[in-house]
Amino acid sequence: MDWFNVVLFILIICMVLMFGAFSFEFIPNYINNYRGGMEKSLFIQDPWFTAIYNGDKTIEGRVGLESKYASWKGKTALFTGPGNRSLKVLVTDVRHYDTLDDYLANNDYTKIRADDSVKNRDELRDKYLHIYNRDGKQVFSDESIQYSGGINAIEFALQP
Secondary structure (H helix, E strand, O other), rough: OHHHHHHHHHHHHHHHHHHOOOOOOOHHHHHHHHHHOOOOEEOOOHHHHHHHHHOOOOOEEEEHHHHHHHHHOOOEEEEEEHHEEEEEEEEEEEEEEEOHHHHHHHHOOOOOOOOOOOOHHHHHHHHHOOOOOOOOOOOOOHHHHHHHOOOOEEEEEOOO
């Protein structure tokens, strides 16, 4: 490990401890990236993380520009969930859509949903419209998706 990275790492730890300025979630990602581990990471809430863990969900939807996720194809990613649980996945494909309806129409809803209670795309759309960020704003509203530059379907396979 070169001195620059050692000093940077110590500085970050000190800032976190002194000011609480950062989330502790990035520290394992920094270590993994330095060691040549996970290249990408996502935090996924339950019940979606549990569905991924059980192998029921193999497509994760994320708002954002196509360029944000396009480079993930063929790379290993770390999905973390509540309770410090984590999964290693191989991103097999990334597809970009302009709207939630396009995303749902072009992907198998059974690979997107979090549980078997969702019986069709309309019910899944309703579930997506009831996902809110920390500020209480709809993540997958038409306005939010348009403002963020679209929605990405991140398809993946679980890794050992």
